[in-house]
Amino acid sequence: MSDDVGGEFVFPERWRDLRGRDAADERDRAKVERELSRETAEGHVLFAVSVNAVAACGHCDDVLFALKDGRLACVHLTYVRSAPDRLPWPETKLLDGWSGLVEYVEAHGEL
Ligand SMILES: [Zn+2]
Numbered sequence: 001m002s003d004d005v006g007g008e009f010v011f012p013e014r015w016r017d018l019r020g021r022d023a024a025d026e027r028d029r030a031k032v033e034r035e036l037s038r039e040t041a042e043g044h045v046l047f048a049v050s051v052n053a054v055a056a057c058g059h060c061d062d063v064l065f066a067l068k069d070g071r072l073a074c075v076h077l078t079y080v081r082s083a084p085d086r087l088p089w090p091e092t093k094l095l096d097g098w099s100g101l102v103e104y105v106e107a108h109g110e111l
Contacts, residue, residue: 009098012109015055015064029053032063035077041084045092046073057108070097074104 011017018029032053040047051065051073061077072095078085095101 007098009101011055012105014058014109015105016058017055018053019055028056032056032077033065035079036063036065036075036090038083039078039080039085039090041087043087044084044090045094046075062108064101071095072097072101074108 016028018025018032029052033051036046036051036053037048042048046065049067051067054064054066054072056063061079063075063077065073065075067073074093074095076091078090080089093104095104
């Protein structure tokens with residue numbers, strides 16, 4: 001986990017910010033990071049890509065991950081029973097960075 005992912009960005013209430021340092025944050029990050037790697041098949045844009053979980057929506061299965069190159073990925077985890085999931089799932093939207101996230105989070109709040 002790299003420090004200060006996204007710096008000062010404050011997530012709206014429905015998001016669980018996973019950037020903290022306590023054991024629960026660490027556990028929840030590990031859980032969704034493991035789930036992502038379980039669900040992505042070869043050919044998926046995040047297949048075998050190293051990511052850090054950033055936040056999880058409390059209303060749906062969307063999770064935000066930070067990539068090493070500064071981009072962010074919004075992934076709708078499927079919790080598919082027999083992994084990996086079939087392409088193109090899990091549905092993934094790549095954002096150029098934290099500036100794109102503001103728009104995404106605002107739009108997401110209206111769903
Ligand atoms: Zn949601």
